[in-house]
Amino acid sequence: MAFLHAIADTALAKATVYNPTGLLTVRIVVIALLVGAAALWSAVDAWLRREDAGRTWLIASLVAGLGSGVLYVIGRGIFVDQAGTAELQPALTGGAAFTALLVLVPAGLGLLAGGRLTRPEAANPVEPVESVDSVEPAGDSGEPAAERPRRRPSPSPRRRRTPSPTPRRE
Numbered sequence: 001m002a003f004l005h006a007i008a009d010t011a012l013a014k015a016t017v018y019n020p021t022g023l024l025t026v027r028i029v030v031i032a033l034l035v036g037a038a039a040l041w042s043a044v045d046a047w048l049r050r051e052d053a054g055r056t057w058l059i060a061s062l063v064a065g066l067g068s069g070v071l072y073v074i075g076r077g078i079f080v081d082q083a084g085t086a087e088l089q090p091a092l093t094g095g096a097a098f099t100a101l102l103v104l105v106p107a108g109l110g111l112l113a114g115g116r117l118t119r120p121e122a123a124n125p126v127e128p129v130e131s132v133d134s135v136e137p138a139g140d141s142g143e144p145a146a147e148r149p150r151r152r153p154s155p156s157p158r159r160r161r162t163p164s165p166t167p168r169r170e
Helices: 004-016 024-047 054-081 085-113
Strands: none
Touching: 004 024, 004 054, 004 085, 024 054, 024 085, 054 085
């Protein structure tokens, strides 16, 4: 995300050199594309049920803010107008905060929307696995019995029975 934001900022700075007053529509479209990329990417993460997706996107927004600020100053210095280290302080404060919000807010909405979609496992039913354990021995007619699907192990451990305090009657 930092790389996408840095490329977008550098491209807008380069375009501003040639047309300083007529880029409002272009800026709106670029911001909408960046917001859409963050929302779509986070929605896919939520749809795939990635672990700790919210924490991941929070950290990603902070890294994207600082990383895009540094990459923007480097890109502007190389491609636009030889900006120096004096541009680094504004890019790492206001620019980084704006970029972090442009990642965090749509990512939160994407996580919310993607979490409400059906899981990919539910869309594709599990087919029975062929193995030696899943086929019953042949019956009287010599044909193999119907195949049984193997049971998946439970993700939670078994509960142990505790003996009751009263003895059993026999």
